[in-house]
Amino acid sequence: MTTKTLTIQKVDGKPGQVYYPLKLNTIPTPQPQPGELQIRILSAALNHRDFFLRQHLYPSPSFTTPLLADGTGLVVALGPNTSQSWLGKRVLLTPGRGWDASPSGPEERxxxxxxxxxxxxxxxxxxxxxxxxxxxxxxxxxxxxxxxxxxxxxxxxxxxxxxxxxxxxxxxxxxxxxxxxxxxxxxxxxxxxxxxxxxxxxxxxxxxxxxxxxxxxxxxxxxxxxxxxxTTMGSRQEFRDMVAFVREKQITPVVSRVVKGGLENIEAIDGLFEDIRKGGGDGGE
Structure with missing residues (x-):
């Protein structure tokens, strides 16, 4: 089995002047290891981080690590020693790794x-x-x-x-x-x-x-x-607290524009980057 990934392609240019093109890749589908989940991505958000990576405004950009970090998905397979209760669940994806807990931020008026x-x-x-x-x-x-x-x-x-x-x-x-x-x-x-x-x-x-x-x-x-x-992202506990808060307050995320067709629709995805470049839209893409 294979899966699609979206990366940036290395070209010559100085940081802030270069604009790395998008590249669609086909790779073998990774198999979940012990304690891991295999997730089918249902939607993914475009962040300014991805836009900055294309301009080499982050240090040491990777040309093999897939773009896009946040999203939602469906658990379709389990690694060994993983609870069966995860199978078939819809999940939220966050890029934080190995960060279990930290002090709360300020509460101001x-x-x-x-x-x-x-x-x-x-x-x-x-x-x-x-x-x-x-x-x-x-x-x-x-x-x-x-x-x-x-x-x-x-x-x-x-x-x-x-x-x-x-x-x-x-x-x-x-x-x-x-x-x-x-x-x-x-x-x-x-x-x-x-x-x-x-x-x-x-x-x-x-x-x-x-x-x-x-x-x-x-x-x-x-x-x-x-x-x-x-501040950057937060711990897993803070993420759990945030999800509970969103559910309690019935907060709906603001989404500027959605493109469909999967990663193969690379031209439309590139258009989302253009939205960010021009400062258009509101919220996630």
Missing amino acids: YAILGGTSGGVALAVLQFAVALGMNVWVSSGSKEKIEKARGMGAKGGVCYKDEGWEKELKGLLPKERGWFDCIVDGAGGNVVSKAVKLLKPGGVIVQYGMTVSPKMDWSMAAVLNNIELRG
Whole structure:
């Protein structure tokens, strides 16, 4: 038996300038080992990580490891010493491996969410609203700010506007003119903006750095006891808790566009990458 995988093909080019083409491969179907499951993929999500890999913006990109990380599937075969209860179950796929548990993240009341078009940002917005938090957003598109308001955000500002942080602070209640945390995936000058917006001891949660792989840290942030907390995915326990929370709150993920036809429809898949390149769409692809 064989299966299809989607990888990137190596071509010459410098990081940030190269754009590796997609390659469809046919390989022998791997057999599950002890304690493992064989899963038929039913749907897979395209992440900015995959887009960055095609531009060599991640170190040491693999040209043999399949693209796409998150998804859903059906358990179709079991390895030795694996519980029969798994067979036929629908499962969620997460790229975290060997990470069993870790401390919980911050629980805050007033939050700023940077960017409202990526899947992570929209999921954060949905989770925060479901927790009863007051969320304001920044975006490069006024249309996307309105969409975020429709999803429960209190309001937002366009980060392309000069002095947007002053405008954002002006949206807060007079008796409560500061934020508890900022959740951001861009980086750039977020620290210099944060010291004007966060309470003393406030938290910046950084899940990505799409503007630049480096950020400045200022003495003003030190004097305000600002905490910068990096985050990537999470432990398996956190993933279980998240799935239970989504089920409890009946949260539906935001999906911008779906293409069908499997991996053979490589032209349409390439079109999803173009959506990301142009900054179009909302949520997962």
